[in-house]
Amino acid sequence: MAPKVLVSDELSETAVQIFRDRGIDVDYMPKLGKDKDALLAVIDQYDGLAIRSATKATEKLLAAATRLKVIGRAGIGVDNVDIPAASKKGIIVMNTPFGNSITTAEHTIAMMFAVARQLPEASASTHAGKWEKSRFMGVELFNKTLGVIGAGNIGGIVCDRALGLHMKVVAYDPFLSEERAVQLGVTKVELDELLARADFITMHVPLTDKTRNILSRENLAKTKKGVRIINCARGGLIDEAALADALKSGHVAGAALDVFEVEPAVDSPLFNLPNVVVTPHLGASTTEAQENVALQVAEQMSDYLLTGAVSNALNMPSVTAEEAAVMGPWIKLAGHLGAFIGQMTDEPIKAINILYDGSVTQMNLAALNCAAIAGVMKAQNPDVNLVSAPIVAKERGIQVSTTRQDKSGVFDAYIKVTMVTEKRERSIAGTCFSDGKPRFIQIKGINIDAEVGEHMLYTTNEDVPGIIGLLGMTLGKNGVNIANFTLGRSAIGQDAIALLYLDQPINPKVVETLNNTGMFLQVKPLVFEGA
Template sequence: MAPRVLVSDELSETAVQIFRDRGVEVDFQPKLGKDKEKLAEIIGNYDGLAIRSATKATEKLIAAATNLKVIGRAGIGVDNVDIPAASKRGIIVMNTPFGNSITTAEHAIALMFAVARQIPQADVSTQAGKWEKSKFMGVEITGKTLGVIGAGNIGGIVCKKAIGLGMHVLAYDPFLSNDRAQEMGVTKVELDELLAKADFITLHVPMTDKTRGILSKENIAKTKPGVRIINCARGGLVDEAALAEAIKSGHVAGAGFDVFEVEPATESPLFGLPNVVCTPHLGASTTEAQENVALQVAEQMSDYLMKGAVSNAINMPSITAEEAPILKPFIRLADVLGSFAGQMTENPIKEIEILYDGVTSTMNTKALTSALLAGLIRPLVADVNMVSAPIMVKEKGIIVSEVKRDKTGVYDGYIKLTITTEKQTRSVAGTVFSDGKPRFIQIKGINMDADVGQNMIYISNTDVPGMIGFMGTTLGNAKVNIANFQLGRDKEGGDAIALLYVDGPVDQAVLNQLTANPAVKQAKSLVFNVD
């Protein structure tokens, strides 16, 4: 019996035909995504769901999708899909991460021009029969400094186009290396320097805990007087109320926004302000981009349903059916090691070395490396996957090397990750035991044997008496329950590490209490996907 796919949003007829040509039965109902009740009523009849942004794949809908195997999102954003709920049900979530990059970059440039020359306001005035030539005095783009927050795929295209316009480009991106910045022709800076020097600022980062409110009231106050701010990335990156106040005060000269904290945006503090240009999330809205992502999602879903091939998956590695049983626990291990390094590292990464020892050296190390890189980048780029991670790392100019060797120690096989930043080198190693669960076996050269839990605390300290009691008492007083506690040290009185597996998230206030002890060098809360 042929697999069945429901298309509940607008996709082109060409994309729908791809399903049919590849042997998939397709039900094209492009208006159904807006009817939540009807969609939930029939979703149980389908193996695949192809959507854009109108359909909301909520936990309730996924619970009703008893036969669903794959959700395909034509576009990069998966905010309208409950990924944890889909993962629990074993439903693969795919996106098309690079189909609309050029279109979004062009829209950012278009908004920059519109704000610089007050084009929308001048158009309204002129068509109303006025001739207010002196009212709409603009500024040139050429020779101005553009600050790009996020120099990845879309941000990189914006940098290239801005340089072509004769602009000086400053880029802030924790993953951008000096070599890659030089190759791009941009100047890599810290965020504060960008804020102080940029005439225009444009954002091209995803929404994560680290990027939410990156242009806060405090950071907007640090910007150069007369700056103009463009956001075609995600609503919530900029404090709209604070920006509105800065525009009213004259500190910010103008803004161009395609995305908002609440969408659809029927109201915003920015609406009605002079020299603010707003569009209804049009970044990906070109004929070319819409067609590209539609065709791509149809091809990806068809390949999975007919052949079992997985590509551009948010919540599943790209591996073959034959490799899956053996590779899956090591994929999880690689992701955990990368996630540990990604959460611990604050400085731009220059080099990544991955050592595959013993049995791991004979596996599909390309898949393992992709999983590790995805884990490494995920703290900053939430929707990264195994397919896009290597591309993103390459774009950043980060050198990645693999070393394979025969078994050298007590473990049948393990993976060791070493990352080099501009300030330090950090390493972490792990293996998989017979129960299929990942374990940390070495951190910063210190041997240990630690379970991996969803919520963990990493503590580095000087090896002095009383530390275990101090940690336990501090966490106990804060009502933090310890599930597992593992220690390691390099020598008596030397450097020591503690990894604590706890029952829930730990507040920064508790971490501050730990670091208040003179013997504690660092205390950090870590979160891992261990499902």
């Protein structure tokens, strides 16, 4: 029987025809996604679900989707899909992460022109029968300094377009290497320097705890007087109330926003300010972009349903069905190893070196590499997935190397991940036992045997008496239960480490208490998703 796909949001007829041409039975019901009860009633009839943003693939819907194997999102955002729930049911979630890049970058440039020349206000004035030529005095982009926060895929395209306009470009991005900055033709700077130098500022980063309100009231005060600010990335990157105050005071000369902290945005302190250009999240809204992502998602879903090929999956690496059964634990291990060192640094990464030893060298190393790289980079960019990780790493100039070697130790197989920055190298090794559970076996060259848990605490110290008691007593007093406690040291009286598997997240105040004892060189809480 042919696979059956439901298209529950607006998708181009060309994309729908791709399913038919590939021999897939497809129902095109673009209004169904907005009717959750009606969708719930029929979802058990389908192997695939193709959506945009209207359909909400909730845990309840997925529980009823007894046949569903794949969800394809035409676009990058998957906030409307419960990915953990899908993963538990073995449903692959795909998106099209690069189909909107050109369109979003062009919208950014258009918004920059609009705010520089006050185009919307000038247009409204002229439509009203006025001829206020002297009122609308703009500024040139030529020779101005553009500050780009986030120089990844879309940010890199914006840099290229801005250089074509003969702007000077400075970029702040923790993952941007000096080599990649040279390739882009931009100057790599810290955030404070960007704020002080830029005539225009644009943001191209995901919304995370680290980037939320990156243009806070405090940081807006650090900007150059007369700066103009553009945000076509994510709402929540700017303190909108603080930006409104800065615009009213004249410190910020203008702003152009396509995204807002709350959407749909029906009320904002930025509305009706004369020096503000606003659009209703149009970054990806071009005919070409919408067609590209629709065609791409149809091809990806068809490939999976007919051949088992997986591409652009958010919750699964690109592996064959035969490989998946064997590689599952090792993919998880590679991700945990990468996540460990990724959470240990905020420095720009120059290289990621991955060593495979023993029987693991016979596996699909490309998929394992993806898991390790994604683990490293998710600490800074949670939008990175197993498929996009190598592309993002390449864009940022990160060198990835793979080494295979014959069995060289007591373990039948192991993986070692080393991250290189300007200042240091960090490495960690791990293996999978016969029970399929990943284990950390070496950190910083110190041998250990640590079970991996979702919430962990890593400490380093000089090898002196009392560390075990201090950790146990401090965590116990604060209601943190230790599930597993692993120690290691390089030699008596020298470098020592501890890795604790905790039953719950550790409060930052407890971390501060441990740091204040003066007994530790480093105290770092860690999170390992899916452990």
